Amino acid sequence: MRKRSLLAGAAVLLLGAFGHSQTQSIDLNQYYRFPVSIGVGYQNLTALSAFNTPYTIFDIAGSVTIPIPSVPVLQPFARGGVVRFDSIDSASPDKWDHYHLYGALGLAYVSRFAKNFEVGGEGSVGISEAVFPKAVDTGPVGSPYLLLGLGGRISLTPSYSFSIGFDPTLRYQLALSPLSTFNGFLLSLGVSASFRFGEDPDSAQAIIRSLRFDNAAIPPVFSAMQGYYAKNKVGDVTLVNTERQPLTDVEVSFFQPGYMDSPTASATIAKLAPGESAAVPLFAVFNNEVFQKEGRIPLSGQIIATYKQAGRAAEQRQPVTYDLLDKTAITWTDDRKIGAFITVQDSALKNYSAWVSEIIRSKGHELPNYNEALQTAMQIYDALRVLGIFYQEDPSSPFTRVQGKTEAVDSVTLPRLTLKRKYGDCDDLTALFCSLLETRNVETGVITVPGHIYAAFNTNAPASSIREFSPDRTMVLVQDDKVWIPVEVTMLDGNSGFIDAWTRGMDLWKANEKTRAFYRTRDAQQVYGPVVLEEKDLGLQYGNDEKIAAAFRQDRDRLGDSVLKSITADAERSKTKGDYNRLGMLSAQFGRFREAEDAFGKALRIDPKYTSAMINLGNVAFLRKDYKKAIDTYKSAIPLMGKPDRGSFAANVSVILLVNMARSYSALGNTAEAGSYLAQATNIDKEKAQQYSYLAAADQGASRAADSSGLANRMDFIDEEQKE
Numbered sequence: 001m002r003k004r005s006l007l008a009g010a011a012v013l014l015l016g017a018f019g020h021s022q023t024q025s026i027d028l029n030q031y032y033r034f035p036v037s038i039g040v041g042y043q044n045l046t047a048l049s050a051f052n053t054p055y056t057i058f059d060i061a062g063s064v065t066i067p068i069p070s071v072p073v074l075q076p077f078a079r080g081g082v083v084r085f086d087s088i089d090s091a092s093p094d095k096w097d098h099y100h101l102y103g104a105l106g107l108a109y110v111s112r113f114a115k116n117f118e119v120g121g122e123g124s125v126g127i128s129e130a131v132f133p134k135a136v137d138t139g140p141v142g143s144p145y146l147l148l149g150l151g152g153r154i155s156l157t158p159s160y161s162f163s164i165g166f167d168p169t170l171r172y173q174l175a176l177s178p179l180s181t182f183n184g185f186l187l188s189l190g191v192s193a194s195f196r197f198g199e200d201p202d203s204a205q206a207i208i209r210s211l212r213f214d215n216a217a218i219p220p221v222f223s224a225m226q227g228y229y230a231k232n233k234v235g236d237v238t239l240v241n242t243e244r245q246p247l248t249d250v251e252v253s254f255f256q257p258g259y260m261d262s263p264t265a266s267a268t269i270a271k272l273a274p275g276e277s278a279a280v281p282l283f284a285v286f287n288n289e290v291f292q293k294e295g296r297i298p299l300s301g302q303i304i305a306t307y308k309q310a311g312r313a314a315e316q317r318q319p320v321t322y323d324l325l326d327k328t329a330i331t332w333t334d335d336r337k338i339g340a341f342i343t344v345q346d347s348a349l350k351n352y353s354a355w356v357s358e359i360i361r362s363k364g365h366e367l368p369n370y371n372e373a374l375q376t377a378m379q380i381y382d383a384l385r386v387l388g389i390f391y392q393e394d395p396s397s398p399f400t401r402v403q404g405k406t407e408a409v410d411s412v413t414l415p416r417l418t419l420k421r422k423y424g425d426c427d428d429l430t431a432l433f434c435s436l437l438e439t440r441n442v443e444t445g446v447i448t449v450p451g452h453i454y455a456a457f458n459t460n461a462p463a464s465s466i467r468e469f470s471p472d473r474t475m476v477l478v479q480d481d482k483v484w485i486p487v488e489v490t491m492l493d494g495n496s497g498f499i500d501a502w503t504r505g506m507d508l509w510k511a512n513e514k515t516r517a518f519y520r521t522r523d524a525q526q527v528y529g530p531v532v533l534e535e536k537d538l539g540l541q542y543g544n545d546e547k548i549a550a551a552f553r554q555d556r557d558r559l560g561d562s563v564l565k566s567i568t569a570d571a572e573r574s575k576t577k578g579d580y581n582r583l584g585m586l587s588a589q590f591g592r593f594r595e596a597e598d599a600f601g602k603a604l605r606i607d608p609k610y611t612s613a614m615i616n617l618g619n620v621a622f623l624r625k626d627y628k629k630a631i632d633t634y635k636s637a638i639p640l641m642g643k644p645d646r647g648s649f650a651a652n653v654s655v656i657l658l659v660n661m662a663r664s665y666s667a668l669g670n671t672a673e674a675g676s677y678l679a680q681a682t683n684i685d686k687e688k689a690q691q692y693s694y695l696a697a698a699d700q701g702a703s704r705a706a707d708s709s710g711l712a713n714r715m716d717f718i719d720e721e722q723k724e
Contacts, residue, residue, distance in 0.1 A: 038064055042059070044057070062079065105125065122149070144176040149171045173186070209242075218321075236281055241358040243704045259286050260285060328411045329410070343414065371459050384492050391423070438521065455505075456506065459483045486502065487501045585719060597617065615634065621712060627668050
């Protein structure tokens, strides 16, 4: 900290030494340019070439400088003066005394790198007439000379009008007559002073005020909308050119000290004609400091406009006051704003959802072959219900009264706080449920109906698989050919299970056909990015793991009963092998292996060469960990497969069969046979077979570890309806 303080102090001293240098956004050369200056200078010269005697040499000159208006660093000049050569020869001290009357034209490059300092260089060419008063007895004689000069400049400008310079110069003089004695180089060191005409831009009367700021206004700013304001306006201002000449290169930005790291560019206007006005939207890139405040904070920001008037740079600032509301505040002008409160990156929520998942997995209640997204939603819902989360309407601004009212400020509790305090209204609970699902990579959305908002999630299953979720096709939403399930999370309070919340969500959807709306969370967050949260331990209570597992098992079985009852009825009514095969598949997915074996057996009795049911029956044996039976069942299907065409449905079935054979042999420790069947699968579909390459590994410990990573209990069941 001490080192940092010393550096900061040194920086302050440097700024002071250079006269409070302007920010890089201001062109100092243009800002402090002048139309003309006159100056005088004195130079002490040293001969670098051997003359006939030693001399004391000095130069007194006057100059006029006229910078190029559009490029003020380029400064043409004219200089005239006298150079005195005073001989110090002891024998004839006066004979070779002489002087040059000269004139020169040149060009200087001078850059102002700080308010009070300039540096540069110059080159010049000129003519002089050397006069020797006593060189001959007959009277004065003269000789013309060509003069070339190359020098540098370092100037101090204590004020706009006055400059003091240090001017080192290398000169060369060449006689244009036979008198070549004084040809050669001279080094000069001297000082100069100049007076600059023009108006000091820092004087009160010179400050440019060509713009008028009209209608500058910023409505209340919501911290939760931090990401939104970077691309959508935070306020407005109208700029009016009050001059009789155009303004060019107008740039407008907005800055809020303490809550922004730098001004946010809002607009660029190439030209603003005399009397012309321009409406400008203001944008704001706030830093994370906006999330650290509570309540309503009054602020005063700055609207900054830079421009050029007649080529001269100017800057104007206009204060604007507004209120900053904390990260829980919102107005429901756009229901998609809920996306800002769905905090998928919240570590507290990630830890909680992972803990819930591990409970279900460790208890053996997870269904590895059934839809993962639906099971995740069910787990989260049941965990929140066991934890005791309940619905409580916001007493000051319930969603039922503020939805769609632009002036009404609502408060949405951050999901982590809802989880901690265990209650919330519909928007709070929806944000919590969606956030927890998103931490498990389950895509979510929200549904709004008059006076209410609730959650939905994407099963990522195709619309053709609706019957795997419900016998009633109207019990799911279909968006972009994917099955979505609504969940009325306010039913967490009480004994309502996941199926009840699902049913209520669909009832609301159907009852509000003309007024409902659906928004995907990830689309909403493209406009309203989620709030940024501080990493800290919230001291959350996770709930009773046994009760969570029991609640999930109850909902899981209730769903299985509902789905299988309908599928069973269809199979018993049609008595076709295809319906029995589908019944067996769903029974196996719900972990009901005895019913699955019975259904596949019925399908095979109808058609003993029905390969789909035969392979599926082997899958059930594998899931029961009866690997020898699985191998025998798979082997009976191999002769029926033939040599299918690559990319066909039959080829896909063959790969599944061969991979499952490899998995079974690997489970028995026979890596040689596992490798043989895996090689056959690779010849048909390298990409699909490659993920099981570990099956042929000699290290069985590694093999079993790899299979336990998620593939061990997941099976590809074969359904003839998959066939195109």
